[in-house]
Amino acid sequence: MSREKVYNFSAGPSMMPESVLNKAGSEISDYMGSGMSVMEMSHRSSLFGEIFAETKRKLRDALNVPDSHEILFLQGGATLQFAAIPLNLMGSGKCADYAVTGNFSGLAAKEAEKYGSVHIACDSSDRGHSYIPPELSLSAASSYFYYCANNTIYGTEWQSVPDTKGKTIVCDMSSDILSKPVDVSKFGLIYAGAQKNMAPAGLTVVIVDKALAGRQMDICPSVMSYDTLIKKDSMLNTPPCWCIYMLGLMLDWLAGIGGVAAMQEIKRERAKLVYDVLDNSKLYIPHAERDSRSDMNVTFRTGSDELDAQFVKGAAAEGLLNLKGHRLTGGIRASLYNAMPMEGAQALADYMKKFEVEHHV
Known part of the structure; x- marks a missing residue:
């Protein structure tokens, strides 16, 4: 799988901008x-x-x-x-x-x-x-x-x-x-x-x-x-x-992208793409309460450990990597650090919608 087709949602070490690499x-x-x-x-x-x-x-x-x-x-x-x-x-x-x-x-x-x-x-x-x-x-x-x-x-x-x-x-x-x-x-x-x-x-x-x-x-x-x-x-x-x-x-x-002030707007928009799916879902269960949500790490479950594992495996097949939750909590975690492009968050949101259609009863 080429780098152009991969988005790394690891909690750290995280992905870095292509231009920097x-x-x-x-x-x-x-x-x-x-x-x-x-x-x-x-x-x-x-x-x-x-x-x-x-x-x-x-x-x-x-x-x-x-x-x-x-x-x-x-x-x-x-x-x-x-x-x-x-x-x-x-x-x-x-x-x-x-x-x-x-x-x-x-x-x-x-x-x-x-x-x-x-x-x-x-x-x-x-x-x-x-x-x-x-x-x-x-x-x-x-x-x-x-x-x-x-x-x-x-x-x-x-x-x-x-x-x-x-x-x-x-x-x-x-x-x-x-x-x-x-x-x-x-x-x-x-x-x-x-x-x-x-x-x-x-x-x-x-x-x-x-x-x-x-x-x-x-x-x-x-x-x-x-x-x-x-x-x-x-x-x-x-x-x-x-x-x-x-x-x-x-x-x-x-x-080059406008500094921390610009990044603040980017991170809010990026996280919103994923949270909007969670907030309109009948499958996914967010962990964090709304007024305490992180723009950096989005955590959620499907309600089943087996289905969580299927989600992570299916995402990896589409180039959405390292979405497994921390060993202490399980579930799913999408880390949206500074270098994550908007396209990565959109790709995850699209996959989440597709997965729900395929697996929600």
Whole structure:
């Protein structure tokens, strides 16, 4: 099956724009006449230094990151930040608020418990993580409030930044970063694994208010210390050079279509194509409640595990790949990240309609 006939709905790593892959392919063995691939370059070389600085600038421009915040390009995946955040930010009070609205925020809260007291500000597990709770219960003793902006497994998304009454906000934006404008100044820290909307797997972006640096616990490893990483400009050790280069290409592509403001309109229209089918269906059962729906991950079932499996198999035969739901939930999940073209969402919507005609009793 040729690439032209495939749409990859994987939750991550996700599909990338054809133009980005072609650009990377044209430079993979010889970047800018250097005779070297970016994968071969020393991270201390002047040529890679230019790539690094330019990618950082592009990201700062794309998200309008204020000078008060530093951008870090790190390894270890988003999961490493589950520990790095409390180690750096819990402070002497050793207490933090966590919103548990899905699997990954739950794992983050559990990891944070190793380093201090975790207060659960809200928990959506009472309804299978199908909604975003409307109210928060914040602890007066907490150093920060943590939440995950988009829940890939359950298909829910915070529709706005929660009001924490001035408390430092920490946010995992792994699955919706660069999909809409964000007021970065509202956040003490934003982090995101790159493999959904930014670059291949291997890069984690951290955007941190420099005023929060230097508060790490004594037990915090140097490689996880934001203070140290800021001072070393992400190069305490070798950064994921190729992924940083790819992020630069992705940011060029994003700028070319109008930036995050344009992407916000695109993602809404793209998701609507699929949700409109769900809302007019007698077969499909959406998981997320309407006012909490994600534009990035659409989750649903047919009502039967066997029929879910038939749906996924039939879709794959038509080039609609990786629609199987997460192992924790089953069902069907369509991930509509930034690089998914409108044609992909339309192809899925058309297949859903056809499948319902063939299988609805």
